[in-house]
Amino acid sequence: MSTLVKHVEAIIFCAPSSVTVEEIFNALQESLGDMVNVEEINKAIATLIQKYKKGGYAFEIVQSAGGYSFMTKEECNDSVGAFLKNRSNKKLSKSALETLSIIAYKQPISKTELEQIRGVGCDYAVKKLLDKDLVEIKGKSEAIGRPLLYGTSEKFLDYFGINSIKDLPSPKEFREEDLNEIGDVATGEIDINSKKEALPLMEEK
Known part of the structure; x- marks a missing residue:
């Protein structure tokens, strides 16, 4: 070499x-x-x-x-994921992961638009995603009040092992069983420490 x-x-x-x-x-x-x-x-x-x-x-x-x-490598993901899950309790709630999914597929998007899609307030979820550097402010909307627009960060790409947002799987590729393999069913929490973890996909509206 x-x-x-x-x-x-x-x-x-x-x-x-x-x-x-x-x-x-x-x-x-x-x-x-x-x-x-x-x-x-x-x-x-x-x-x-x-x-x-x-x-x-x-x-x-x-x-x-x-x-x-x-x-x-992919064949080691289960073992690495189990190790990281046992070592750390840093998790994204189901609410935060749903919010992250919407941002990933609809960006740039305002908090008002997020809440219209989810049907609930997103203040806490957005704050947690900003704190973890998975989401960042992309600018301001031209709408009344010039609300902030949110999008995914470089850390998001690096964490999920993709080169650009275009590499995200399409909603049609998402299967219901994928959700059942992520996180703790009892607590509704998602482990964010294992790379290449599946991201729940939101259907286009």
Whole structure:
């Protein structure tokens, strides 16, 4: 393995979230100087993707949120999910997850529009999603009162392991049984610590 590939691998490994090619390039320019360029970085990433895809590793490098990150492979999701669920009690309530689903599929959307769809107040749910950085303010509506508009964040993309909102499954792909595999049925809470967890989909209205 070349020195450049090792450096790229180290940066992706230590990054707390998805890291872009530009961020890798800027870091390597500072540490290695002119001996690196974007084309070589892309080749290094391609080499690493193949390395972890072919090897007997429990994790791989995937593209998400416009960059790259290490994630556990799909066949290990159940074990990792169980471990994280037992280790932490940081959860999204069913109400917050429903609100997040609407925001994901209808963004940018105002709180008033959210409440019209859900039929209940969303103040607390929106606040929790903002606190967890899964949702962010995208601007203001042109409607009367100029209400704030909400949309999903980069952390949302990184957490669910997708590269853009376009990668979300369509409502037709959602199955009722998917809901039954998520969270605690008794408490109605959803574990947000396991990556690649299914997101309940809202039917288009």
